[in-house]
Amino acid sequence: MIDLAVFGAGRIGRVHALNAAALPAVRMKYLVDPVESDERRDLAARLGAEIVAPEAVFADPSVKGVVIASSTDTHADLVLNAVAAGKAIFCEKPVSLDFSTVERVAKAVEASGVACLMAFQRRYDPDFRYVRERIASGAAGPLEHVVMHTRDPSPPPPAYVERSGGMFRDQAIHDFDMARYLLGEEIATVYAVGGCLIDPEIGAAGDIDTAMVTLTSASGRFVQMVNCRRAPFGYDQRLEALCAKEVLYIENRPQRGVTVADAGGFRASPPMNYFIERFAEAYRAEMAAFADLVETGRPPLAGIRDGLEAQRIAEAALVSMRKGMPIHIGPDWRP
Amino acid sequence: MIDLAVFGAGRIGRVHALNAAALPAVRMKYLVDPVESDERRDLAARLGAEIVAPEAVFADPSVKGVVIASSTDTHADLVLNAVAAGKAIFCEKPVSLDFSTVERVAKAVEASGVACLMAFQRRYDPDFRYVRERIASGAAGPLEHVVMHTRDPSPPPPAYVERSGGMFRDQAIHDFDMARYLLGEEIATVYAVGGCLIDPEIGAAGDIDTAMVTLTSASGRFVQMVNCRRAPFGYDQRLEALCAKEVLYIENRPQRGVTVADAGGFRASPPMNYFIERFAEAYRAEMAAFADLVETGRPPLAGIRDGLEAQRIAEAALVSMRKGMPIHIGPDWRP
Amino acid sequence: MIDLAVFGAGRIGRVHALNAAALPAVRMKYLVDPVESDERRDLAARLGAEIVAPEAVFADPSVKGVVIASSTDTHADLVLNAVAAGKAIFCEKPVSLDFSTVERVAKAVEASGVACLMAFQRRYDPDFRYVRERIASGAAGPLEHVVMHTRDPSPPPPAYVERSGGMFRDQAIHDFDMARYLLGEEIATVYAVGGCLIDPEIGAAGDIDTAMVTLTSASGRFVQMVNCRRAPFGYDQRLEALCAKEVLYIENRPQRGVTVADAGGFRASPPMNYFIERFAEAYRAEMAAFADLVETGRPPLAGIRDGLEAQRIAEAALVSMRKGMPIHIGPDWRP
Amino acid sequence: MIDLAVFGAGRIGRVHALNAAALPAVRMKYLVDPVESDERRDLAARLGAEIVAPEAVFADPSVKGVVIASSTDTHADLVLNAVAAGKAIFCEKPVSLDFSTVERVAKAVEASGVACLMAFQRRYDPDFRYVRERIASGAAGPLEHVVMHTRDPSPPPPAYVERSGGMFRDQAIHDFDMARYLLGEEIATVYAVGGCLIDPEIGAAGDIDTAMVTLTSASGRFVQMVNCRRAPFGYDQRLEALCAKEVLYIENRPQRGVTVADAGGFRASPPMNYFIERFAEAYRAEMAAFADLVETGRPPLAGIRDGLEAQRIAEAALVSMRKGMPIHIGPDWRP
Structure with missing residues (x-):
């Protein structure tokens, strides 16, 4: 025990x-x-x-x-x-x-x-693992670029926003981590734009609600991300990895398996709402991995270094957005 | 010329x-x-x-x-x-x-x-041809059973109904033909139920608006069909062929390639409405085949014998529905 | 406790x-x-x-x-x-x-x-409940007909087949129950065809592996079912309810939310395999309902009478298949 | 005439x-x-x-x-x-x-x-028109950001690349035009990264085969684009417009309406290949609009000014990529 x-x-x-x-x-x-x-x-x-x-x-x-x-x-x-x-x-x-x-x-x-496990739970999600394995095994061919969409169902309350460190450190950090994980290398350049297009209260709290980020990896591959505090239909969390032989899509998981058709067309169910539900399986697997780490020492899928590097990208995105310039980063870069 | x-x-x-x-x-x-x-x-x-x-x-x-x-x-x-x-x-x-x-x-x-080409245009539709070819080539494995759905967007006017010969001879005859075409053999038993569930005027005109038919082929394989004079979303024309290695689905063709997502979910476009539009390509290919037949004598995909045999099934379906019994048919059966 | x-x-x-x-x-x-x-x-x-x-x-x-x-x-x-x-x-x-x-x-x-809860777990599945509620609430308009597909991933072992009572009593009984549940009335006529098209060992054990059943309800509405012991892609469990205002589709639940695209097209994940996984949530809800029944006496969604009536249809299907005739049933009918 | x-x-x-x-x-x-x-x-x-x-x-x-x-x-x-x-x-x-x-x-x-009609045929495509109309009519709510994917089925021959003016002027120019068209305003800032990740011959011809572009509009809204000379499954041409009330997706149009299911899952058809086929309807509508323009003087959906402005963005993207900097543009900017 x-x-x-x-x-x-x-x-x-x-x-x-x-x-x-x-x-x-x-x-x-x-x-x-x-x-x-x-x-x-x-x-x-x-x-x-x-x-x-x-x-x-x-x-x-x-x-x-x-x-x-x-x-x-x-x-x-x-x-x-x-x-x-x-x-x-x-x-x-x-x-x-x-x-x-x-x-x-x-x-x-x-x-x-x-031993330290950083809670980037997407690494433990079966869909993200499947994509990672098709790339890592060579089945999909070399990875050329990645596109990610992360949109919350609705803006968080201002009190949350104020404590959150801002959208890059709070929400996009999962995407930054996934970019590094799938590419298998570090990010070299970060360009970010962002603004407050949805909820003026977020702007009043000093944060943004919409951002677009472009990452260039050390070897010259590309990642594009959309981050947003609202999608009209609910939680939008998708990824598209273009490899030489396959394109791998992680889709949203629907709430229900029922489609309703009427004169307006075919209405498929909205996606699971919200991350607690969407990543329920990932959270279970992540905790099982932690128990395993405690018991056997098996290393986690994400460690303290991954926490540090994902955050470095988040900091660079913030600087980039403020300066309106791409930021070149490396192991010694700090904001 | x-x-x-x-x-x-x-x-x-x-x-x-x-x-x-x-x-x-x-x-x-x-x-x-x-x-x-x-x-x-x-x-x-x-x-x-x-x-x-x-x-x-x-x-x-x-x-x-x-x-x-x-x-x-x-x-x-x-x-x-x-x-x-x-x-x-x-x-x-x-x-x-x-x-x-x-x-x-x-x-x-x-x-x-x-030379005579019977205008069962589905045989010339690229989707139906693709399914037929995967079966005929052996790629899909032996065909075991077929399920078909044919639903019109809305009931025809009573005047049309009166001249039409009834839903089996008018609408379902295409499905009877497709059953024979995919199975590659004749139908031996027909069981049909039907009624007027949608539009009382159709009943007043002596016809039905909803039917379900089960066919058993000479070798003992099965076909199930739904025929209906209404689908709330438009024209519904689908087929599902279960083979030993593959299931082949012919889906409806959407009107538009646009999906609209809002709080109610993801609304995909209704299907093409109606057969003139859905089978536009089939009609063109069918007429090209007729020109080719006139010029070179190349036999059509459906001939007068196919018209006769499909109609024999339609007649048997009508008798079955009226008597409440399955009807066993063969080359000498007539209503 | x-x-x-x-x-x-x-x-x-x-x-x-x-x-x-x-x-x-x-x-x-x-x-x-x-x-x-x-x-x-x-x-x-x-x-x-x-x-x-x-x-x-x-x-x-x-x-x-x-x-x-x-x-x-x-x-x-x-x-x-x-x-x-x-x-x-x-x-x-x-x-x-x-x-x-x-x-x-x-x-x-x-x-x-x-108190007795009969374990027709589909009644507790959130997708089937959603469909039932759209019909019962009137949102979908009057139910006109139902189409159901139930295909196992692969044939059961002969020893199982021998003890099972045959495909109608073992597998199709869930569909018979769902037909009654959605229609909200009893079945009056049953016509079934069946055969052994997939696995000769099932035939040797005296059972069938493929069946098609047509049900007519007391008020004249129709249900069509396909039951099969194999689908090449896994467990196939779908339903389509045509109502006057909406068509309600219960789709298969995919194993993964990943689509893989290559030169052959877009490969979506196979469905959950098998019923234990597909209906995991239904089984949990069903047992919670039983605990609730024990504690509060709240009646279950399915009782002993539902078990009896679903089985009556199964028995009639068996007789129909053997005699090659539709069977008319009522509260006094027995095989 | x-x-x-x-x-x-x-x-x-x-x-x-x-x-x-x-x-x-x-x-x-x-x-x-x-x-x-x-x-x-x-x-x-x-x-x-x-x-x-x-x-x-x-x-x-x-x-x-x-x-x-x-x-x-x-x-x-x-x-x-x-x-x-x-x-x-x-x-x-x-x-x-x-x-x-x-x-x-x-x-x-x-x-x-x-009168001059610039051949940006997407403006005449029914799917793009539908999206434009839902935005222009207010039905979708204010447009907040746009994401576009354009990937060719396979790299063009080097001879084509050399004459093409490069991927931004040749391929991405359609996306630049669509960005302006949907936003209804001019672009103020362009950031582009690009490289040769797929086909070294394109690099030898002085061009790139992969690019990611971020546009900021004059009023501060965002557009993100992926442009690529290959997708493993064929022609990939999609758009996603996030509005306050709806997200509008333009999907690829499938070649066939047939899905094939086997042990590997559900294979949907690859998309139409290539733009001549995908935009066949748009080309027809565009030419009809030109005939109408000649006859009645009705203005086209895209004129010479649209050609100029889309190309200004293409030029800015090229400069941005070469300098590694975002480029601020306006009516007087030139490369």
């Missing part, structure tokens, strides 16, 4: 904690969340977990790993404490909104040898 | 005549239609054809073939006249609403050796 | 038992399966259930309901014992391969007032 | 000339092509047109309009000659590979008041 602790009783913390607890080999021993709430009480009850302060987690040698799903501003310290205590780390992105902090934390994790 | 004559300036006559005239090697010399009308005048002008009485057509040795697209009650005599005059025949289905007349005409055509 | 017992540690017993145990309010107290096996041991361990003989279940007043998923020949006695013991019943179909036994059991259940 | 003349007996000249000749009100009086060839002879015969030198066309006052589909280097002079002779102009894009020549010609056309 593997004992774990979870930080954060919010939406995504709940998903991770329940997925962990559903694994036969895992016990979720502790739940850490500073705010007393119905959510916290209910989650602890469902987990059979004790509600404790962070110190209790790090002091208990029976705890082998920690799931960090608390608010972003707590991630860096929790990772560093886990490193100090020698506990395996499952960390929600981003590590920090401050890039130099991300660099410092990444350095500490890598120096320590403590 | 091949000289032809067309009988009938109505909807389908116009399609056939213009398709024939568009062929470089064909001249449509005569148009025969007893009713003076704008339609007749306009079609003659577009064809550059002379409006004449039937006798003029059969007396002119330069006319090599006739396109019979006049009202059904004239088909039999026109075919027999064409046989007597030794002119190749393109004949709209059905040859006659009276089965013994069909038998008599078929006998005469076969005895004469005059 | 509701205490239940499950009979049968096989494939479907396992699904039902684990779904029940996953419900917060349910404890699976007992597992009954006469054969000692790894499966039985493992399932008991996962359930935390005691392995006992049937008598222990019926003698324990704390057990409020029984899940009958053992071999078909045991269903009838188990239902009668549950009736005698006053325990709510969840029963896999069919109740018995012998129709008079089904009638006898149904009478006993109805006389007793004991 | 409207008399026209066509310049160019090549592939696209043939399409335009036959479409014109098929219009009841049009006679194609002259064909101009300096090279004696079977193509030229055959086309003249099918048109019933006289083969003449350019001077004869411009000297004949009965000729009301000219269709310019000859090689690109002849366009500018032919347009200027048509202006001088007061004949309506149908001109294939681009007007010239030299931007200052395009400017000079546009000025001359505009000063003269001679």
Whole structure:
């Protein structure tokens, strides 16, 4: 039996904690969340977990790993404490909104040898895995370019926007990670445009709701991304990978398998709404991989370095958008 | 240059005549239609054809073939006249609403050796041809069963219904022909149910608007058909052939290639409406085949015997529906 | 906490038992399966259930309901014992391969007032429910006819075929049930054809692998069904309901959301394979409904009468196929 | 009867000339092509047109309009000659590979008041028109951003590449035009990346085979384009317009309406191959619009100014790619 602790009783913390607890080999021993709430009480009850302060987690040698799903501003310290205590780390992105902090934390994790899984759950999604495998196996032929669409069903509330670090660090970071993952190499140039076309409140909060990004890889291949805070039909999360022999499309997953035809045509179901539902299987597989990592040491599909590099692209996109210029990046570039 | 004559300036006559005239090697010399009308005048002008009485057509040795697209009650005599005059025949289905007349005409055509193309245009449609070829070539594996859907966009006017011979002879006859064509053998048993579920006026005219038919072939394979006088979205014409290695689906052809997504889901375009549009390419290919038949003698995909056998199934379906019993048919069966 | 017992540690017993145990309010107290096996041991361990003989279940007043998923020949006695013991019943179909036994059991259940859920899980599937609701609410307009396709991915082993009662009682019974459910009335006439076109071993076992059935309802509406033991691409389970305002299509659910395009066209993923996967959500909802029935008495979507009537149609289909005649049925008809 | 003349007996000249000749009100009086060839002879015969030198066309006052589909280097002079002779102009894009020549010609056309239709045929395609109308009518809500994919089925021969002016002026110019057309305003900023990832011979000919372009409109809306000289499955021509109430998708048009299902999944047909087939209807509508313009003066959907502005974006894309910088353009910008 593997004992774990979870930080954060919010939406995504709940998903991770329940997925962990559903694994036969895992016990979720502790739940850490500073705010007393119905959510916290209910989650602890469902987990059979004790509600404790962070110190209790790090002091208990029976705890082998920690799931960090608390608010972003707590991630860096929790990772560093886990490193100090020698506990395996499952960390929600981003590590920090401050890039130099991300660099410092990444350095500490890598120096320590403590295992760390960065929660880029798309890498664990069966559709994305299938595409990755067709490319990696050579079946699809060499990858030439990638197009990605990520649109939320509707704009987030202004309070969320303010804490989020902005659309590039919050939403597009998953696409930046996927670009690196599929290309199998680093990004060399980033060009981004963005604006507030949908929701003036997002603009008032200092963020954008629409962006288009072009990435050029070190070897000269291209990636194009659309990121948006609204799609009229719901959550839009698609990818198109053009390879020499095949084009691979990841489509949206429909809510229902029912089509309704009338005089207006054939109405297929809207897609699953929202990422918690669309990536339910990915979240389960990701947590199973973390349990496996704790038990056997098998490396995760995404580690702290992947968190750092995806965020470097996000920072470059922000600079590019502000300056109206493409930004050339490398391992030493920082905003 | 091949000289032809067309009988009938109505909807389908116009399609056939213009398709024939568009062929470089064909001249449509005569148009025969007893009713003076704008339609007749306009079609003659577009064809550059002379409006004449039937006798003029059969007396002119330069006319090599006739396109019979006049009202059904004239088909039999026109075919027999064409046989007597030794002119190749393109004949709209059905040859006659009276089965013994069909038998008599078929006998005469076969005895004469005059070439005759029965206008089962689906045999010339590229989608149906593709399916037929995958089966005939063995690529799909042995054909095991067939399912067909034919639904009109909306009920025909009562006047049409009264002259039509009923849904089996008028609409389902195309499906009966396709069943024989794909199976490559004759039908042995016919079971049909039908009723008036959509439009009471059709019932008042003595016809049905909904039918389901099951066919068993001589070798024991099965066909199932739905025939209906309405689909809420337009013209519904589909086929599904289950073979040992492949299932072959003929889908509806959409009007537009535009999908519109909103909160209600993804609305794909309604299908082409109606058969004149859906089978435009088939009609062109069918007429080209007739010109080729006139010129080179190459046999058509459907001949007078196919018209007879499809109609035998239609007659059996009618008897089956009335008696509430399956009907066993063979070359000597008649209603 | 509701205490239940499950009979049968096989494939479907396992699904039902684990779904029940996953419900917060349910404890699976007992597992009954006469054969000692790894499966039985493992399932008991996962359930935390005691392995006992049937008598222990019926003698324990704390057990409020029984899940009958053992071999078909045991269903009838188990239902009668549950009736005698006053325990709510969840029963896999069919109740018995012998129709008079089904009638006898149904009478006993109805006389007793004991609640009984017949496991026609499609009624609990979200897609089928959506279709049913659009019809029942009037949104789709009056239902005029229904077309259903059920094809297994590949023929079952001969040993299964021999025990199954044949394709009508084993596979098509779900379609018979759905026909009644959507029409909201009883079937009056059944015509079936069938044969062994795919797998000679099925024929040797006295069964068919391909069937086509036409149903006419009491009010004169129509249902057409294809049932088959193989589809080259996997599990094929679709429905098409033609209503006056809408056509409702239940499509297959794809395994993956990835399309692969190459010179041969666009390859969409095969459907989920097989019913355990396709109807996973339906099985969970069905068991939740049973727990709810035990707790609150809320009636199930399908009861013992539905099991009886669906089987009556299956029996009539068998007679129809053997006699080559349509069979007229009513509440007093029996094979 | 409207008399026209066509310049160019090549592939696209043939399409335009036959479409014109098929219009009841049009006679194609002259064909101009300096090279004696079977193509030229055959086309003249099918048109019933006289083969003449350019001077004869411009000297004949009965000729009301000219269709310019000859090689690109002849366009500018032919347009200027048509202006001088007061004949309506149908001109294939681009007007010239030299931007200052395009400017000079546009000025001359505009000063003269001679009508000119620039052959951006997508504006006449029913799918693109439908999308344009849903935006223009307000049904879709305000347009926020556009994504376009244009991929040829396979790289063109090097000889073509050398004369083409490069992928931006030759292929992407249609997308640049469509961007302006849908946005209803001018482009302010162009960023392009491109490379030779598919066919080294294209690189040797000084061109690219893959490009990604981001456009920002004057009011701050965004367009993203992928342009490529190969798609493994054939011609890929799609558009996605995100509006506030609807997303509008223009899909590829399939070659066939047949889906083939086997163990590998569901294979839908590849798209129509190539633009001559895909845009057959658009070419017909475009030529009908030209005949209408000659007869009634109704303005075309695209004029010489549209040719100029689309090419300005193409020139800016080329400069952007070479400099690695976004280019800000306006009515006075030139390369």
